[in-house]
Amino acid sequence: MKNLSKMTVLGVFVLFLLVSCKPSNKYAGDWYAVGADGKQVEINFSKEKVMTFRDADGYEEEYEINQTATGIQNSTRYFRVEVEGASHYVVFENNKDEDNAQLVRQTNQASDFEDVVGDIIYMMNRDDFPEVE
Numbered sequence: 001m002k003n004l005s006k007m008t009v010l011g012v013f014v015l016f017l018l019v020s021c022k023p024s025n026k027y028a029g030d031w032y033a034v035g036a037d038g039k040q041v042e043i044n045f046s047k048e049k050v051m052t053f054r055d056a057d058g059y060e061e062e063y064e065i066n067q068t069a070t071g072i073q074n075s076t077r078y079f080r081v082e083v084e085g086a087s088h089y090v091v092f093e094n095n096k097d098e099d100n101a102q103l104v105r106q107t108n109q110a111s112d113f114e115d116v117v118g119d120i121i122y123m124m125n126r127d128d129f130p131e132v133e
Contacts, residue, residue: 022047023067024079026098027090032129033103033122040129043103043122045090051083071113078113089118099126 023045031043044052045065053061068087069080077092087106092098104118123130 022049023065023081024070026077026092027079027101029126031101031124031126033124034129034132035122036120036132038132041122043124051081069113073113080113087116088121089113089116090124100124100130 028045028047031045033041033043035041040056042054044050044054046052049065049067051063051065063083066082067079068082069078071078072095075095077095079090081088081090089102089104089106091102091104092100093102094100101124102120103122103124104116105121106116106118108115108117110116123132
């Protein structure tokens, strides 16, 4: 009986880990995005752990993703997403604003969000292409 309880707890823990690797509902779905160079793309984060970029000409690129961390720091919500072995972050600068986010590529080796240095690849909005200043 004791082994059965341990196996059940272990099974629930493994199931939790598998489910937690899927993209969060906070950023899953469609986004309109603009790069620093002004290039507009549509980005989709699917629940099947695929990120798709589609440009105005209909060209698509797909990448497998794996969410590896999430947190809130000083009202900034973040999700670390591994793309081809590199850390990227979906960052909501205002935790309460779920319609605007940034896709950031990490450029240093920090493991804590507070120490992350990165480049903003895209400014993202749920409803329309954001204006880039």
